[in-house]
Amino acid sequence: GESTPAGPFVPTKEDYQKVYDAIAHRLANETDYDDGSYGPVLVRLAWHASGTYDKTTGTGGSNGATMRFAPESDHGANAGLKHARDFLEPIKAQFPWITYSDLWTLAGAAAIQELGGPVIPWRPGRQDKDVAACTPDGRLPDASKNQDHIRAIFGRMGFDDREMVALSGAHALGRAHTDRSGYEGPWDFSPTVFTNDYFKLLVDEKWNQRKWNGPAQFTDKTTSTLMMLPTDIALIKDKVFRKHVDRYAKDQDAFFKEFSDVYVKLLELGVPFESKPEDRIVFKASE
Numbered sequence: 440g441e442s443t444p445a446g447p448f449v450p451t452k453e454d455y456q457k458v459y460d461a462i463a464h465r466l467a468n469e470t471d472y473d474d475g476s477y478g479p480v481l482v483r484l485a486w487h488a489s490g491t492y493d494k495t496t497g498t499g500g501s502n503g504a505t506m507r508f509a510p511e512s513d514h515g516a517n518a519g520l521k522h523a524r525d526f527l528e529p530i531k532a533q534f535p536w537i538t539y540s541d542l543w544t545l546a547g548a549a550a551i552q553e554l555g556g557p558v559i560p561w562r563p564g565r566q567d568k569d570v571a572a573c574t575p576d577g578r579l580p581d582a583s584k585n586q587d588h589i590r591a592i593f594g595r596m597g598f599d600d601r602e603m604v605a606l607s608g609a610h611a612l613g614r615a616h617t618d619r620s621g622y623e624g625p626w627d628f629s630p631t632v633f634t635n636d637y638f639k640l641l642v643d644e645k646w647n648q649r650k651w652n653g654p655a656q657f658t659d660k661t662t663s664t665l666m667m668l669p670t671d672i673a674l675i676k677d678k679v680f681r682k683h684v685d686r687y688a689k690d691q692d693a694f695f696k697e698f699s700d701v702y703v704k705l706l707e708l709g710v711p712f713e714s715k716p717e718d719r720i721v722f723k724a725s726e
């Protein structure tokens with residue numbers, strides 16, 4: 440008979456679910472890291488890949504995955520994210536058809552879901568770019584600064600005050616490392632479970648300056664084992680931010696819903712999709 444040439448591989452939603460499942464499987468198995476999970480650092484990789492977006496010039500954002508290259512991989516804010524990129528290399532080898540920029544954002548969505556957070560609808564469409572598309576240093580937030588800086592950085596991406604507070608709730612996950620940012624410690628007692636505990640602790644706990652040789656950070660009065668960055672504390676000092684902190688501390692459902700919406704928006708900044716928002720994939724989490 441006649442042989443039909445194989446066309447280009449066009450992945451289906453089922454193919455992307457397979458990528459999700461492989462990430463979830465690897466997350467469950469690779470527990471010899473931090474508090475037992477690579478999930479938090481995957482969330483941070485997706486955020487730092489996306490958070491370089493500048494709405495005025497349309498540059499930066501997750502489309503491109505330019506953090507694969509120096510100088511962007513060496514930007515101070517990206518210290519430690521090699522752990523996340525390396526974690527995903529076997530997944531990229533297993534599914535060579537996916538772009539790094541789709542893979543990193545898909546992994547960021549998967550990590551939120553696998554750590555008990557809300558569903559993060561996600562869609563493909565990002566293309567990898569070369570080193571020339573690396574963004575300049577300084578586009579990601581500096582934790583030593585105040586609310587004006589938070590508004591300047593996240594305003595540049597196109598977020599409003601409410602969205603800035605919702606996004607910050609990701610600090611329910613993970614910890615700071617002295618050999619990466621210089622800061623140290625987790626924000627709450629369950630850094631591998633996505634909750635509204637970050638907001639509860641901001642409101643309920645008394646936060647004192649930590650006495651140490653490191654950069655200025657805050658510690659909880661009750662146990663002295665948790666930490667807040669100056670930018671975290673800015674969320675309770677600023678009246679408008681504080682309103683949303685209080686709301687999310689009281690209402691976990693509202694936080695989950697609003698976090699999902701704003702994290703989806705973050706991961707899509709600057710991506711020239713051909714698909715529509717209603718084409719987003721709702722991944723099934725692992726059991």
Ligand code: HEM
Nearest residue numbers: 479480482486580581582606609613614615616619620670
């Ligand atoms: C960790 C700063 C917003 C997710 C960190 C660390 C710093 C930081 C200094 C510690 C890094 C280390 O030493 O390993 C900030 C500042 C923000 C901000 C200044 C805004 C004012 C966000 C947002 C997200 C996010 C919007 C996600 C939506 C995370 C996660 C970690 C983290 C999950 C833990 C990473 C790990 O455990 O390795 N952040 N961040 N952050 N950040 Fe943020």
